[in-house]
Amino acid sequence: MSLQSEIGTFVAAVLNYFDTAVQQAAVVGTPYLALGKPPEVFDYTGMIRISGKRKGVVYFTAPKGMLSVMLMRMQETDMSDANLRDLVGEVANTLSGNARKDFGRNFIISTPSVVAGSSTTIGYSPDTRPIVVPIDWRAYHANLVVCLN
Amino acid sequence: MKRRRYDIDFAQIMPILVATMFAAVLTLLLTLGIQRAAQLQSASGALQLASELRSLPQYFATELTLVQRGLESRTFVGEPIDDIATARDGFDKALARIDRDLEAAGLGGNAEIQRIRGALDAAWQRYSPLLVATGRHKGTPYADTLTGSRLNSTGRALKADVDEALAQQEAATRDVGGALKDLATGLQNAVGDRGRSLRTFLVIGAAVAALLLALMLYFSLRSRRAAADARRAERQVADILGTVREGLFLLDRNLALGAVHSASLTRILHTEVVHGSSFEELLRPLVPAKTLATAMKFVNLLWKEKVHEDLIDTVNPLSQIEVQFSRAGSGAESRHLSFAFKRVKSAGGQGEHLLGIVTDVTDRVQIARELEQSKADNLAQLDLVMQLLQVPGAQLQAFVRDSDMALRKGNAILKQPGREESELRSKLNGVFREVHTIKGEAGGLGLGSVAARVHQLEESLAALRERKTLDGNDFIPIVVKLDELMSYLGGVGQFADRLAEVQPKGDTLKSVVPPLLANQVLEASEPPLEQLLAQVVSETASAEAKRVTLKCRGLDAIPAPYRRAAKDILIHMARNAVVHGIEAPDARLAASKPDTAQVRVSFEATGNDGYVLTVEDDGQGLPFERILDTALRKGLVSPADAARMERPAVYGLIFRPGFSTAEQVTEHAGRGVGLDSVSQTVRSLGGSIGIATTDGKFTRFRMKLPLPGGKLTATHAA
Numbered sequence: 001m002s003l004q005s006e007i008g009t010f011v012a013a014v015l016n017y018f019d020t021a022v023q024q025a026a027v028v029g030t031p032y033l034a035l036g037k038p039p040e041v042f043d044y045t046g047m048i049r050i051s052g053k054r055k056g057v058v059y060f061t062a063p064k065g066m067l068s069v070m071l072m073r074m075q076e077t078d079m080s081d082a083n084l085r086d087l088v089g090e091v092a093n094t095l096s097g098n099a100r101k102d103f104g105r106n107f108i109i110s111t112p113s114v115v116a117g118s119s120t121t122i123g124y125s126p127d128t129r130p131i132v133v134p135i136d137w138r139a140y141h142a143n144l145v146v147c148l149n
Numbered sequence: 150m151k152r153r154r155y156d157i158d159f160a161q162i163m164p165i166l167v168a169t170m171f172a173a174v175l176t177l178l179l180t181l182g183i184q185r186a187a188q189l190q191s192a193s194g195a196l197q198l199a200s201e202l203r204s205l206p207q208y209f210a211t212e213l214t215l216v217q218r219g220l221e222s223r224t225f226v227g228e229p230i231d232d233i234a235t236a237r238d239g240f241d242k243a244l245a246r247i248d249r250d251l252e253a254a255g256l257g258g259n260a261e262i263q264r265i266r267g268a269l270d271a272a273w274q275r276y277s278p279l280l281v282a283t284g285r286h287k288g289t290p291y292a293d294t295l296t297g298s299r300l301n302s303t304g305r306a307l308k309a310d311v312d313e314a315l316a317q318q319e320a321a322t323r324d325v326g327g328a329l330k331d332l333a334t335g336l337q338n339a340v341g342d343r344g345r346s347l348r349t350f351l352v353i354g355a356a357v358a359a360l361l362l363a364l365m366l367y368f369s370l371r372s373r374r375a376a377a378d379a380r381r382a383e384r385q386v387a388d389i390l391g392t393v394r395e396g397l398f399l400l401d402r403n404l405a406l407g408a409v410h411s412a413s414l415t416r417i418l419h420t421e422v423v424h425g426s427s428f429e430e431l432l433r434p435l436v437p438a439k440t441l442a443t444a445m446k447f448v449n450l451l452w453k454e455k456v457h458e459d460l461i462d463t464v465n466p467l468s469q470i471e472v473q474f475s476r477a478g479s480g481a482e483s484r485h486l487s488f489a490f491k492r493v494k495s496a497g498g499q500g501e502h503l504l505g506i507v508t509d510v511t512d513r514v515q516i517a518r519e520l521e522q523s524k525a526d527n528l529a530q531l532d533l534v535m536q537l538l539q540v541p542g543a544q545l546q547a548f549v550r551d552s553d554m555a556l557r558k559g560n561a562i563l564k565q566p567g568r569e570e571s572e573l574r575s576k577l578n579g580v581f582r583e584v585h586t587i588k589g590e591a592g593g594l595g596l597g598s599v600a601a602r603v604h605q606l607e608e609s610l611a612a613l614r615e616r617k618t619l620d621g622n623d624f625i626p627i628v629v630k631l632d633e634l635m636s637y638l639g640g641v642g643q644f645a646d647r648l649a650e651v652q653p654k655g656d657t658l659k660s661v662v663p664p665l666l667a668n669q670v671l672e673a674s675e676p677p678l679e680q681l682l683a684q685v686v687s688e689t690a691s692a693e694a695k696r697v698t699l700k701c702r703g704l705d706a707i708p709a710p711y712r713r714a715a716k717d718i719l720i721h722m723a724r725n726a727v728v729h730g731i732e733a734p735d736a737r738l739a740a741s742k743p744d745t746a747q748v749r750v751s752f753e754a755t756g757n758d759g760y761v762l763t764v765e766d767d768g769q770g771l772p773f774e775r776i777l778d779t780a781l782r783k784g785l786v787s788p789a790d791a792a793r794m795e796r797p798a799v800y801g802l803i804f805r806p807g808f809s810t811a812e813q814v815t816e817h818a819g820r821g822v823g824l825d826s827v828s829q830t831v832r833s834l835g836g837s838i839g840i841a842t843t844d845g846k847f848t849r850f851r852m853k854l855p856l857p858g859g860k861l862t863a864t865h866a867a
Contacts, residue, residue, distance in 0.1 A: 002515070004629045005482060011622060028621035030576055031628040032563040033635070106512075129632050134621070136568065 013098035029134030046092030053106035056148035066140035164368035171361035178354035189343040195250035196336035206322040223298040234284040272324030279314040396507035435472045485514040533598040542649030549642040559583040573619040578806040582826035589720040593685030689727040696745040703752040710857040721823035722764040730768035765849040771842040804828035
């Protein structure tokens with residue numbers, strides 16, 4: 001499977017999450033390479049680490065406001081930190097599920113994890129250039145970052 | 150007429166055959182038993198009658214005696230006479246019943262019984278008339294006189310008959326009674342025989358029924374065991390079909406899909422597989438119409454017994470096909486599938502089905518491609534090294550630096566916000582321009598491997614440009630290739646750094662490859678533009694099979710702020726001049742021109758107005774008609790506008806993004822990017838472009854550039 005297809009799988013997972021769970025479609029912006037400095041990290045980030053045929057990290061990072069509105073769309077009234085973490089964790093879980101389904105046994109995918117805080121540093125190999133896929137939803141902006149070598 | 154074969158499974162019908170046979174035997178036995186029972190009943194009836202009749206001779210004797218004594222005592226004798234008549238009738242009727250019973254009991258043909266019956270009849274026929282005679286006298290048998298009653302003639306006749314009957318009574322009793330006794334004995338024996346016969350039938354019947362029951366139990370047990378085995382086998386088949394990674398299915402002679410298939414089939418084909426649906430319909434969305442038609446012919450061939458399936462497998466059009474599956478939200482996914490077919494033969498050797506095996510071989514194809522790519526990469530690496538060795542280290546470093554900058558600019562364009570269709574197209578054209586600049590310079594330096602890599606990225610960009618609509622997803626392949634190109638150029642950069650360390654400044658590695666331009670003095674930071682342009686023109690002319698000389702003037706005077714831009718502009722313009730402006734040598738000779746063309750490049754200061762950068766070729770001139778036709782075909786202008794357009798406006802069309810009059814896309818032309826890039830660069834510097842051209846003579850581009858910091862109005866003029 002090519003890197004292009006793999007990124008397609010992750011993008012499809014995120015878009016599908018918006019379509020089904022949030023029931024309002026998100027739009028993909030033009031992807032670009034994060035050059036020079038690490039990609040921007042927003043308030044909450046759900047990530048999976050991958051090893052095997054490829055190594056690296058894939059994460060969905062979104063601002064608190066966006067996640068709160070997503071929860072509202074999902075008829076949730078609890079906007080606590082724990083619930084916001086759960087939400088990005090759920091997106092990461094979707095990334096993991098789609099990757100397991102599409103990539104086969106050549107990939108080992110970690111359990112999804114969640115970090116909070118925009119000052120967080122997500123570690124990745126210095127040899128790789130992260131590919132940032134902007135995810136626009138309503139007036140909000142999140143990023144799907146694929147950093148695989 | 151073709152005879153149809155019927156295959157009989159004896160194991161399956163044996164229980165039915167045996168059960169039917171035993172049921173028939175049992176029915177026969179029961180029928181015969183019922184028949185024997187009926188005969189026994191009739192024989193018993195006859196026996197009972199015979200036994201009852203044995204007392205009648207004595208009865209007759211008693212009644213006759215009563216009549217005799219009554220006559221002697223002159224009493225009333227009518228009653229015993231009537232009794233005799235009644236009993237006699239009863240005897241006759243009883244004999245008739247005995248005959249019927251004997252017939253019903255199957256003793257009508259029994260000689261002994263018939264003999265006895267004949268003796269009885271004879272005895273009765275002798276005796277019966279005597280009894281009849283006693284009843285034939287009518288009237289009172291007495292005549293009353295003064296001396297009392299005496300027998301009258303009737304009385305005397307009656308008495309004579311009674312006396313006669315009594316006289317024969319002993320013989321009659323002996324004969325009739327003996328015959329009845331013999332008949333009773335004979336019937337008793339017959340009843341015994343019938344009873345034994347019936348018992349025998351019942352015993353046999355019971356035994357047959359028991360055997361039948363036992364057989365039924367045996368077959369039932371065997372059937373249950375077979376059913377259990379069948380269920381187990383069915384489960385195992387289901388387990389296999391649920392586990393196997395290949396998509397397995399059956400096709401009948403109508404090429405309709407069978408009832409069972411492996412679970413993987415649905416996953417591999419990304420569609421539900423319906424029993425009875427046509428294989429052609431299953432394939433239709435996966436392959437082009439031509440492949441579908443060939444595939445159906447191939448599959449139909451497999452039904453022909455004379456066709457060797459292993460031999461024709463080599464022409465299987467579905468042995469490896471690339472199919473596109475749509476994925477929600479992420480466009481299409483490309484997979485490689487392999488279909489194989491095997492005849493499934495029954496025990497009789499007749500082909501009943503085709504077994505289809507479909508495998509997703511994407512990983513295998515990918516690995517094979519990666520291996521091929523790896524081999525190609527190794528060769529390309531070697532090729533690249535040879536190419537790099539021929540380029541002065543400093544020039545190579547400058548190329549890598551400029552290329553990296555162009556790619557970063559392309560990436561920055563992608564990063565800009567904007568997701569509207571027009572914005573996405575603008576991004577696409579921007580990236581195209583940056584990338585095209587790299588290709589031009591790489592080609593000029595003789596770095597064919599780099600140019601080929603950039604060309605691949607351009608292919609993806611060109612494919613996007615052809616799409617009617619764009620979204621962010623469409624740029625995923627672009628960013629991936631951009632990343633790959635950056636990595637590749639990074640490797641070139643590392644090599645260039647090492648090369649610069651070992652090379653004498655401004656020289657190629659003379660010990661390895663003879664220098665191309667050994668007499669030139671190069672500065673480490675700024676390799677001469679004239680040299681680069683000479684290489685660009687030389688490479689392009691060689692690829693286009695044209696003869697061109699380049700003459701440069703004043704390029705050393707290009708001020709530092711314009712050097713990078715001038716380099717980009719001149720590389721595009723020089724390539725364009727060779728590809729589009731210059732004719733092939735034969736055409737030049739035919740037009741009475743020297744077969745070697747000239748491209749002249751100059752840079753001159755024009756005082757306070759700034760500078761003029763000129764690129765001129767002595768080629769065929771701009772093809773006015775072809776430009777207009779191309780613009781009309783691409784829908785850039787309407788026919789009405791085209792009719793009104795002046796020449797300068799038509800020539801201005803060549804600067805539009807994606808505009809090219811080239812009939813084929815090559816590594817050097819056909820994308821319609823070069824002049825767009827030049828136009829954008831000149832505009833960004835605040836300059837303008839002027840065109841002068843004469844058919845068959847020349848084309849000249851004059852690019853006016855302001856003094857650094859100043860601005861000119863950007864216009865095109867002819």
